[in-house]
Amino acid sequence: MEPTETSSSTETKLERIAWLSAVDPGKVFNQVIWQPFSRQIFN
Numbered sequence: 001m002e003p004t005e006t007s008s009s010t011e012t013k014l015e016r017i018a019w020l021s022a023v024d025p026g027k028v029f030n031q032v033i034w035q036p037f038s039r040q041i042f043n
Contacts, residue, residue, distance in 0.1 A: 017029060
C-alpha cells in the first residue's frame with residue numbers, strides 16, 4: 001500500500017490546523033482525516 005500523500009503535505013495541513021486553532025480557540029475539528037482514506041486505513 002502506497003501513501004496517499006507526502007509527509008510534508010501532512011505537516012502543512014497540521015500546521016494549518018494549529019494556526020486556525022490559534023486564531024480561533026473555540027474552533028473544533030471533528031474530522032482531521034478525510035473519511036474515505038480513514039476507511040482504507042482502519043478497515
